Amino acid sequence: MQIKGIRAAAYDAEDVIEIFASKVEFITDKGLVTKLTYYPLKIVNLCKIGKEIESLQMRLNGIVDSREKYGIKNLGEGMSSHGEELRRLRRSSPFSEDKDIVGFEEITKSLVAELLKEDKNRRVISIIGMGGVGKTTLAKKVYNHVDVRERFNCRVWLCVSSSYDHKEMLRSIIKQLNTMSKELLETLEKMEEQDLEQRLYLELQDKCYLVVLDDVWKEAAWDCLARAFPDVNTSSRLLLTSRNLDVALHADALSMPYKLKTLGQEDSWQLFLRKALGPGADGGCPPYLEEVGRDIARRCAGLPLAITVIGGLLLGKKKLKSEWEKVLNNISTYLSRSQSGVSEILALSYADLPPNLKFCFLYLGLFPEDSVISVRKLIHMWIAEGIMQKRDAENLEETVAYDVEQLFSRNMVQVAEMTVDERIKSCRVHDLLRELAIKKAVDENFFQIHDTKDDEISAKSRYLAVHILPWYKKYFGSSTPPLRSLLFFNVHAYRGNVSLSFKSFRKLRVLDLEKVRIYRLPKEIGDVRLLRYLGLRETRIGKLPHSFGCLRNLQTLDICSINWKVKVSNFIWKLESLRHLYAYNIRCNVSLKIEGLSNLQTLSGIHFDDIMHNNMITLTSLRKLGILLDVNSEIDKLCMHLSVVGSLKTLHLYRTGGREWPTLAGLSKLHHVTELKLSGEWKMLPPDFPPNLSRLSLTFTYLMDDPMPILEKLGQLSFLKMKDAYHGRQLIISRHGFHQLKFLELRALHHLDEIKVEKAALPQLLCLRIRNCSSLGMLPEELMHISTLDKIELVNMPESFISRLDVRDPHKGSSAPYLRIFDYSFPQRG
Known part of the structure; x- marks a missing residue:
């Protein structure tokens, strides 16, 4: 409660200061006469803030007094025993190998092959993944594999953990290498770090050793051990497990870490059966328990540790549906109370x-x-x-x-x-x-989630997420919480009009109403002076009030709407803090003024005419610009107009209807643009491109002719994405074509049935992704001879296409590219 009190006081102090600053700023921006008029109000505000600060000081003094009165210790005191207990639970050993392993067969084979690879150099192989995903279990299986035992004449297992002692780790390894004696123990206790490192180095230098470093959290933990492991052409290996990818890459940047993912639904079910029903689970689950059993397995979300804990709990209970339903309804409680400390183990990642x-x-x-x-x-x-x-x-x-x-x-x-x-x-x-x-x-008084119809909004809520709205009720009632963030999710089916009174929410920084059925914003929105993010995407709002111009701290305004036009007054230029404006389908009676917005970085969905009526050189921070074009848009003049915007890097041109197509001439004037996106029915490529173009995206362009003969000549192009961009049946990439291209994505080219790649084409290609190309027959054989090509990703491709492929494991060292196959036809978990 003390921590909550201190945090609440800190929030209140920040609110007091920011609200006062916004009021002072409002007065400062006025003319001299207005400033004199508002001067008494400034004195009143100063007096008010003084009283509020005094009240906060009294609250803090009260917390200090109660701490002394009740003998409450400082933060961290008396907590070591809990930490020690958790470390004891996490301390791993290679001897208690779990026989009920599901889903690790292929990765085990790959890891063993990697350890046995003919390479005289010392290498570090890493297994990474979230807490409880089975990294230690997998490492044990590999460590005890018969081929690994035969290969290495010296094997050591060390559990590092999040809090480690350098000398103790060195001592632990040395003890495993020697016959224990009283003399050895006394000697090791007296030795300093440098001496321990030297002794370990000497003991390992003539051995082909395997050292498992389990649960490494910090790069520093690896650094303080690494120099004690000799690299002397003995084909020695280190196997490292960690939750942190950066640790794995730091230990050996040349080895690709093995990412251990959560289990799929069927593997989760099989592991659950083995844990919940015991050795006899091969006969399957009793029919009357299967539905609730599968629900329990799903709630564990593919995490092996959670499945093991819950399954073990059910193993000791009667095989009654009521017993299993009780566990299902209280699964979070059982996981937090379990002796294996599932929740605490996951909490370690948060604490770090x-x-x-x-x-x-x-x-x-x-x-x-x-x-x-x-x-x-x-x-x-x-x-x-x-x-x-x-x-x-x-x-x-x-x-x-x-x-x-x-x-x-x-x-x-x-x-x-x-x-x-x-x-x-x-x-x-x-x-x-x-x-x-x-x-x-x-625990930390951070936020509240409203996810049932009967939830009441706490008067102390500062971050509130609304997942369910009550039917036909005034939403907040009499509560006026000091909200900083108010987010709405999945409430678009709500039958009433969501009505908000902004007089109660003057401390809001973030308001997200995306897809909420709200038809108007009250003019009081202008009083929410601290608002920095406002999401109105796909709402029903038809007009923004004039008071919007008072939102001087607004950084992001998202008013995109595909089917709903939003009228705005000419106030955008007043929003001097604006960094990102997503404005598709907004309408203004006059040309929308945006010049002078020196902080603006993203301007998306703005009409051609509005751009041409503004002095774009004043937008000194503009990096991304998306423009809506029609048949009357003069692209050559537009490019000349934009050529002065030195900060502009990304240009997105949307074509918006009409039977005729504007000519995309003049793009070569845009020397600063490095990324170009073309969307809409263009039918043909532009006659020229920005000279420094490195990224190009074509979306719904419906090109009729093969674009590759033109695109492959763009000298600096490194990234090309084509989504529903071409209606032809064949793409031909010629000899020496795309000599700088590194990333290529072909998506939803539904008529494409053949890709031809001539010899020596795509010499720098690193990754090819083909997605939803339903008519494509096969991959070109020439791709297999591109030495730089690391992986080919195939997403939602037909079974007939997949069946013709030879899938390679990335860790086996073949020169052929690694094929990764994904199916996103159904929602993915884990």
Whole structure:
């Protein structure tokens, strides 16, 4: 309760300061006469903020007094015993190998082959994955494999864990290499780190050794051990398990880590049967238990540790449907109370996060179960929350994108969709990690989720996610919580008009109403002066009020709507903090003024005429621009107009109807543009391209002629994506074509039945992705001879196509590219 009190006081202090600053800013922007008029109000506000700060000080003093009165210890005191118990649970041993293993057969073979590979150099092979996914179980299976035992004349197992002692780790390895004696123990206790390292090095230098380093959390843990492992042409190996991809790459950048994923539904079910029914499970599940049993297995979301714990619990219970239903309805409680500490083991990953990433992870808990979350949207929201304030203001988006990568590399989030050049487009959170985020958020007074019709909104809520709306009720009632974020999800089927009173929400930073059936925003929206993110995508709002111009702190405004036009007054130019404007289908009675927005980085869905009526050179930060064109749009004049925008890197041109096509001439004037996207029914390629173009996307262009003879001559093109872009049956890539292309994606080319690749074409290609090309007969044989080609990804391709392929494991070292096959026809879990 103390921590909650301190955190609540900190939130209140920040609110007081920001609200006062916004009021002062409002007065400062006025003329001299207005400033004099408002001067008494400024004095009143100063007096008010003084009283509020005094009240906060009294609250903090009360917390300190209660701490002393009740003898409450400092944070961290008295917690060591719990930490020791958890470390004891996590301490692994190679001797207690689990025989009930499901789904590891192929990866075990691959790992053993990697360890036995003829390579005299010392190599590090890594297994990575989220907590509880089975990394240690897999490592034990490999460690005890008969071929591994025969190959290595010296094997050592070391559990490192999140809190490690360098000297103790060195001593542990030395003890495993020697016959234990009292003299040895006394000697090791007296030795310093350097002496221990030297002794271990000497003991291993003439051996073909295998050392398993289980549960490595930090790069520093590897660094302090690495120098004690000799690399002297004895074909020695180290097998490392970690939750952190960066640790694995740091240990050996030349070895591709083995990513251990959660189990699929059928493997989960088989493991559950073995754990819940015991050795006799080969006979299958009793029919009366199967439905509830499969529900339990699904709730474990493919995590082997969770399945093992719940299955073991059911093994000791009567085989009654009522008993299994009781476990199903209380599965989170059983996992948190289990002796194996499933929830605590997952919580270790949270505890290891730096403060800014803890905030980001907790924020993910606001999203509904199984949500596919747009990374772009997340980045905008997190910046709006102010967690990046101490960083480079110009590069906030890149910095936060790195934080998303960090959560991914630590296996705290899963990638839902990735571009062909490995940029994360969307992500999801494993169900059990989401439950962890919710639990931690409640413990830390972070947010509230409204997911039943009877939920009441807490008067103390600061971050609120609405998953279910009550029918025909005034939503917030008399409650006026000090909300910072208000997010709505999956409420588009709500039959009433969602009505919000913004007088109660003046502390809001983030408001997301995407797909909510709301028809108007009250003029009081202009009083929410701290608002930084406003999502109105696919709402029913027909007009934005004039008071929008008062939102001087707004950073992201998303008012895209495919089927609903939104009228706006000419106020956009007043939003001086605006960084991202997504404006597809907005309408203004006059030309929309945007010039002078020096912070604007993204401007998407703006009409050609509006662009031409603005002095674009004043948009000094503009990087991404999306323009709607019609048959009357003069592209050559547009390109001349944009040629002065030195910061512009990405240009997206949308064609919006009409039977005639504007000529795409003049693109060669855009020297600064490196990425071009063309969308809509163009029928033919432009006669010229930006001279420094490195990325090109063609979407719904319906080209009639093979575009490859033109595109393959673009000298700097490294990325090409074609989605429903070509209606022909054949693509031909000629000799020496695309000499810089590294990433190629062909998607939804439904008429394409043949790809021809001539010899020496695509000499730099790293990855080819083919998705939903339903008529394609086979892959060109010439692809197998491109030495740089690392992988070919096949997504939602016909069974007849897949059956002709020879799938290679990436870890076996073949020169042929690695084939990865995905089927996203149905929702994927785990």
